[in-house]
Amino acid sequence: MIKRELRTILLVEDSLADAEMAMDALSEAHLANPVVHVQDGVDCLDYLYSREAWAERGAGDPAVVLLDIKMPRMNGLEVLTRMRADERLRRIPVVILSSSREESDLARSWDLGANAYVIKPVDVDQFFDAVRTLGQFWAVLNQAPEQD
Numbered sequence: 001m002i003k004r005e006l007r008t009i010l011l012v013e014d015s016l017a018d019a020e021m022a023m024d025a026l027s028e029a030h031l032a033n034p035v036v037h038v039q040d041g042v043d044c045l046d047y048l049y050s051r052e053a054w055a056e057r058g059a060g061d062p063a064v065v066l067l068d069i070k071m072p073r074m075n076g077l078e079v080l081t082r083m084r085a086d087e088r089l090r091r092i093p094v095v096i097l098s099s100s101r102e103e104s105d106l107a108r109s110w111d112l113g114a115n116a117y118v119i120k121p122v123d124v125d126q127f128f129d130a131v132r133t134l135g136q137f138w139a140v141l142n143q144a145p146e147q148d
Helices: 016-028 041-048 076-085 103-111 124-141
Strands: 009-012 035-038 064-067 094-098 116-119
Touching (some): 009 041, 064 076, 064 124, 076 103, 103 116
Parallel strands (some): 009 035, 009 064
16 A cells, blocks of 8 residues: 555635635544634745745645635735745645636636636535535545656
8 A cells, every 4th residue: 555645635715714614624524734824925835845834834734735726915816826936836636726717717717727716615514515515536545646
């Protein structure tokens, strides 16, 4: 059996209420993967590049980035653009987790290389189910290529 290290789930969400619900849902999924929450795109890139507050975080990329679109300082589409332009980051799965139902956001996310686009359900139970399912799929079931 291949031993796989537990990779982080990176949650990029400016709404503290939504972030707390997502983290609770991931916890309820009984995933062993650590979950890191950052509040905007700038913090996300700082995490991915191990700089600023994350300079000492250690090596390794997240198993998945759960990325909101509408955030201060740098939005999710800008983060996705930068990730897909970087040879080291382009294979990290990115799931847009947004309340936006705008067709332009959906189309732009796919055009930029999102791996999935999930609209945040308004219903709390549906939100929990959606995030639990995302966590289980991307952190446990999805098989990513070895990192170079």
